[in-house]
Amino acid sequence: MEKSINVTLKVWRQAGPKVKGEFETYKLxxxxxxxxxxxxxxxxxxxxxxxxxxxxxFDHDCREGIxxxxxxxxxxxxxxxxxxxxxxxxxxxxxxxxxxxxxxxxRSAAFPVIKDLMVxxxxxxxxxxxxGYVSVNTGGIPDGNAIPIxxxxxDEAMDAASCIGCGACAAACKNGSAMLxxxxxVSQLALLPQGKVERTARAKAMVAxxxxxxxxxxxxxxxxxxxxxxxxxxxxxxxxNREYISAKFKD
Amino acid sequence: xxxNEQSTxxxxxxxxxxxxxxxxxxxxxxxxxxxxxxxxxxxxxxDIIVVGTGLAGASAAASLAELGFNVLNFxxxxxxxxxxxxxAQGGINAAKNYQNDGDxxxxxxxxxxxxxxxxxxxxNVYRLAEVSNSIIDQxxxxxxxxxxxxxxxxxxxSFGGAQVSRTFYAKGQTGxxxxxxxxxxxxxxxxxxxxxxxxxxxxxxxxxxxxxxxxIIARNLVSGKIERFFAHAVVVGSGGYGNTFFLxxxxxxxxxxxxxxxYKKGAYFANPAxxxxxxxxIPVHGETQSKLxxxxxxxxNDGRIWVPKKKEDAEAIRAGKKxxxxxxxxxxxxxxxxxxxxxxxxVPRDVASRAAKERCDAGFGVGNTGLAVYxxxxxxxxxxxxxxxxxxxxxxxxxxDKIVDENPYKTPMMIYPAIHYTxxxxxxDYELQTSVKGLFCIGEANFSDHGANRLGASALMQGxxxxxxxLPYTIQNYLADQxxxxxMSTDLPEFEAAEKAIHTKIEKIMxxxxxxxxxSIHRELGLIMWDFVGMGRNKAGLxxxxxxxxxxxxxxxxxxxxxxxxxxxxxxxxKALRVADFIEIxxxxxxxxxxxxxxxxxxxxxxxxxxxxxxxxxxxxxxFASCWKFAGEGKEPELLKEALDYEFIHRxxxxxxx
Numbered sequence: 062m063e064k065s066i067n068v069t070l071k072v073w074r075q076a077g078p079k080v081k082g083e084f085e086t087y088k089l090x091x092x093x094x095x096x097x098x099x100x101x102x103x104x105x106x107x108x109x110x111x112x113x114x115x116x117x118x119f120d121h122d123c124r125e126g127i128x129x130x131x132x133x134x135x136x137x138x139x140x141x142x143x144x145x146x147x148x149x150x151x152x153x154x155x156x157x158x159x160x161x162x163x164x165x166x167x168r169s170a171a172f173p174v175i176k177d178l179m180v181x182x183x184x185x186x187x188x189x190x191x192x193g194y195v196s197v198n199t200g201g202i203p204d205g206n207a208i209p210i211x212x213x214x215x216d217e218a219m220d221a222a223s224c225i226g227c228g229a230c231a232a233a234c235k236n237g238s239a240m241l242x243x244x245x246x247v248s249q250l251a252l253l254p255q256g257k258v259e260r261t262a263r264a265k266a267m268v269a270x271x272x273x274x275x276x277x278x279x280x281x282x283x284x285x286x287x288x289x290x291x292x293x294x295x296x297x298x299x300x301x302n303r304e305y306i307s308a309k310f311k312d
Numbered sequence: 313x314x315x316n317e318q319s320t321x322x323x324x325x326x327x328x329x330x331x332x333x334x335x336x337x338x339x340x341x342x343x344x345x346x347x348x349x350x351x352x353x354x355x356x357x358x359d360i361i362v363v364g365t366g367l368a369g370a371s372a373a374a375s376l377a378e379l380g381f382n383v384l385n386f387x388x389x390x391x392x393x394x395x396x397x398x399x400a401q402g403g404i405n406a407a408k409n410y411q412n413d414g415d416x417x418x419x420x421x422x423x424x425x426x427x428x429x430x431x432x433x434x435x436n437v438y439r440l441a442e443v444s445n446s447i448i449d450q451x452x453x454x455x456x457x458x459x460x461x462x463x464x465x466x467x468x469x470s471f472g473g474a475q476v477s478r479t480f481y482a483k484g485q486t487g488x489x490x491x492x493x494x495x496x497x498x499x500x501x502x503x504x505x506x507x508x509x510x511x512x513x514x515x516x517x518x519x520x521x522x523x524x525x526x527x528i529i530a531r532n533l534v535s536g537k538i539e540r541f542f543a544h545a546v547v548v549g550s551g552g553y554g555n556t557f558f559l560x561x562x563x564x565x566x567x568x569x570x571x572x573x574x575y576k577k578g579a580y581f582a583n584p585a586x587x588x589x590x591x592x593x594i595p596v597h598g599e600t601q602s603k604l605x606x607x608x609x610x611x612x613n614d615g616r617i618w619v620p621k622k623k624e625d626a627e628a629i630r631a632g633k634k635x636x637x638x639x640x641x642x643x644x645x646x647x648x649x650x651x652x653x654x655x656x657x658x659v660p661r662d663v664a665s666r667a668a669k670e671r672c673d674a675g676f677g678v679g680n681t682g683l684a685v686y687x688x689x690x691x692x693x694x695x696x697x698x699x700x701x702x703x704x705x706x707x708x709x710x711x712x713d714k715i716v717d718e719n720p721y722k723t724p725m726m727i728y729p730a731i732h733y734t735x736x737x738x739x740x741d742y743e744l745q746t747s748v749k750g751l752f753c754i755g756e757a758n759f760s761d762h763g764a765n766r767l768g769a770s771a772l773m774q775g776x777x778x779x780x781x782x783l784p785y786t787i788q789n790y791l792a793d794q795x796x797x798x799x800m801s802t803d804l805p806e807f808e809a810a811e812k813a814i815h816t817k818i819e820k821i822m823x824x825x826x827x828x829x830x831x832s833i834h835r836e837l838g839l840i841m842w843d844f845v846g847m848g849r850n851k852a853g854l855x856x857x858x859x860x861x862x863x864x865x866x867x868x869x870x871x872x873x874x875x876x877x878x879x880x881x882x883x884x885x886x887k888a889l890r891v892a893d894f895i896e897i898x899x900x901x902x903x904x905x906x907x908x909x910x911x912x913x914x915x916x917x918x919x920x921x922x923x924x925x926x927x928x929x930x931x932x933x934x935x936f937a938s939c940w941k942f943a944g945e946g947k948e949p950e951l952l953k954e955a956l957d958y959e960f961i962h963r964x965x966x967x968x969x970x
Binding site for chain 1: 371374375378389390391392393394395396398399408410446448449450451452453454455457458459460461462463464465466482483485488489492495496497499500502503509511534563564565597598600601602603605606711714715716717780781784829831832873875876881883884
């Protein structure tokens with residue numbers, strides 16, 4: 062296998078939220094296939110800087126697939142084609158020599174573009190602020206083992222809690238729905254005794270906030286699950302629906 | 313109380329750590345019983361700035377807001393949930409003794425002090441161990457899905473440096489779950505309006521008025537606008553400065569700039585030389601690498617570390633002519649087992665790291681760069697079967713496969729040490745207050761608790777201890793005297809001057825228009841740090857480093873090129889400001905390492921080792937925390953010393969051979 066490849070990049074450039082964006086084409090030769098996708102963008106940026114041009118703005122931080130800061134639509138898929146992979150964990154060996162790669166920001170009404178490939182995902186924080194927590198203050202807490210929790214529930218809650226809040230689910234959804242994100246948090250806390258106390262209020266508040274922020278409705282296409290870099294199951298959406306309906310019945 | 317038999321002969325400057333009197337186990341209770349508090353009506357009138365939203369920052373911001381203070385919380389990322397605490401894998405220690413294996417607050421305290429090679433403050437570490445249990449309770453109450461046994465109780469695992477199982481975990485994502493717990497508590501307060509969140513904001517200076525921290529200057533990273541914020545007290549939890557080395561396991565945005573700003577406003581920078589190098593990271597693949605990825609320390613339980621015995625074999629492997637699996641058993645050098653028969657592959661992090669470097673420097677390294685050693689699971693797979701290994705390390709093996717494109721079940725992993733954590737940081741007293749009144753520092757950003765070396769699963773413990781259970785108490789002892797202080801205008805001359813200085817600095821950087829990218833200069837600095845201020849340090853090397861860093865500073869201020877505008881989103885400018893500060897920190901690290909003529913924990917001076925090549929401490933002369941005081945631009949900082957008198961435990965030399 063070749064150790065380096067030449068690629069053509071079609072990258073979305075947009076100077077600001079209110080400015081019209083467009084694709085720019087860049088050629089990049091001799092990219093080591095051991096580079097991650099973001100390292101490839103680093104190389105492109107170094108080249109742009111060398112040519113006295115403005116580098117491409119994109120979000121990234123931990124580069125270990127856990128912080129959820131990186132995003133990008135790569136060849137039409139959030140975080141690229143690989144399953145269970147964030148953009149920062151995607152490597153250039155997954156691309157062919159001579160390939161043209163299209164790179165876009167998240168395309169979702171609730172995630173407006175800030176600049177180039179950077180988008181504003183503040184809406185996800187606002188949904189959590191509406192109820193994605195257990196209302197406990199610091200201190201005065203009973204012993205951690207005071208309430209036993211079945212391993213099965215704890216493990217399932219953990220699977221839901223693996224969500225990194227990257228926004229791929231809403232970006233992948235043709236309706237721009239944030240249901241998988243909301244469901245992951247509602248499900249995690251509904252499975253644990255500590256979260257059960259507020260389960261009805263939480264489901265209602267988070268869904269209401271999601272609607273208010275301009276996310277679309279869920280039509281069960283399953284695109285979110287397919288594109289989720291942490292493989293969060295849509296069965297959590299089913300649990301959210303149950304939580305939500307039973308909350309509404311209580312009204 | 314026993315008289316201190318091991319007091320140091322250090323000629324310590326009068327640095328008052330404000331350690332409460334009394335027996336070790338009663339200090340914290342006594343402190344809390346006698347400290348000043350702020351009543352609820354007054355809390356509402358007091359503003360607190362918290363910089364950072366990691367474990368320390370988020371837990372502090374949430375807890376302070378719950379108490380009724382008015383909190384302003386800043387982070388450079390798009391969301392508080394991105395802070396790099398999220399990447400911690402292994403777990404969090406607590407002295408619960410759920411396993412009935414003999415754990416106690418004292419034992420956790422003792423292990424932490426010993427692990428830190430007797431360079432931490434006893435009273436702080438004891439308090440850390442004391443509050444550790446409450447952290448677990450708090451996290452469980454927030455809905456953190458810790459691993460559980462089938463009976464429904466919390467599970468534990470063991471970690472390096474301890475003889476008990478006291479580590480609580482949530483798969484290999486403990487940091488993520490604890491941070492999301494703190495983030496949820498913080499989000500609740502943001503929703504209530506008691507915390508005002510400023511995301512994509514970067515602190516650029518602390519404002520000091522009449523000797524007290526009264527606010528910060530921050531840059532809105534989206535608009536580029538420089539803004540002023542007042543508060544009655546400023547708390548900084550901005551993380552460590554490991555990225556001084558360019559390549560580290562830290563996140564790309566992790567930086568030491570807030571620390572440098574505090575330092576230049578009068579806060580001492582303590583023990584900058586203490587940096588932890590983690591032995592099991594995925595090696596550097598080439599010159600365009602941007603960061604390093606850690607593989608959990610737990611892998612050393614079942615993996616055997618080796619390099620080829622013959623240089624020819626190592627050369628053939630580097631050239632791609634041979635593979636690891638081509639080498640027969642007798643052609644392999646299991647150097648840790650050879651050098652440290654008693655501990656073998658499980659020697660502490662610093663020892664394992666140095667041994668790997670020594671072998672690679674001697675020409676036995678593998679991988680295309682020659683800077684890697686093998687971590688081989690074949691013996692364990694033969695003994696336990698592949699399924700057992702998969703169960704234990706499946707997620708790590710998958711991560712390795714993704715990054716390196718090699719199947720570690722079939723061919724040995726390659727690993728190499730990398731900078732991982734910085735024990736040094738801003739000096740704080742027992743109350744977590746810096747040498748500037750009203751300026752507090754928490755989490756990895758401060759220097760406390762870990763001494764010269766941090767044990768695994770203790771970083772999460774310290775971050776949350778500071779934020780949930782220490783600072784919310786101690787800060788009130790300060791704020792109780794501030795209730796008469798009205799909110800100040802940000803038009804005051806001190807704010808004006810601080811903002812002006814930032815504008816001047818930014819304009820200066822933007823005007824250079826040289827031909828070097830920010831990253832290229834950062835890489836140069838990183839290489840100097842790695843070569844001369846890394847795992848093995850010596851006088852000549854450190855002096856060379858100081859000269860070379862000077863040259864890098866000159867290069868930065870004459871040749872850096874920052875494109876774009878200062879009043880716009882400008883990532884290169886953000887990086888340039890951080891690199892300017894990394895250069896300052898790099899110099900301080902080299903200076904501190906040169907001054908400390910002993911080896912301890914993560915600081916290894918080649919001149920000071922036992923005949924067996926182990927770290928040789930000098931308690932007589934160096935049992936102190938070095939506190940560097942800024943003396944002005946271009947001037948040598950002044951060294952102050954906080955003597956570390958061991959009142960309660962006896963210091964010993966570490967030994968891992970027999």
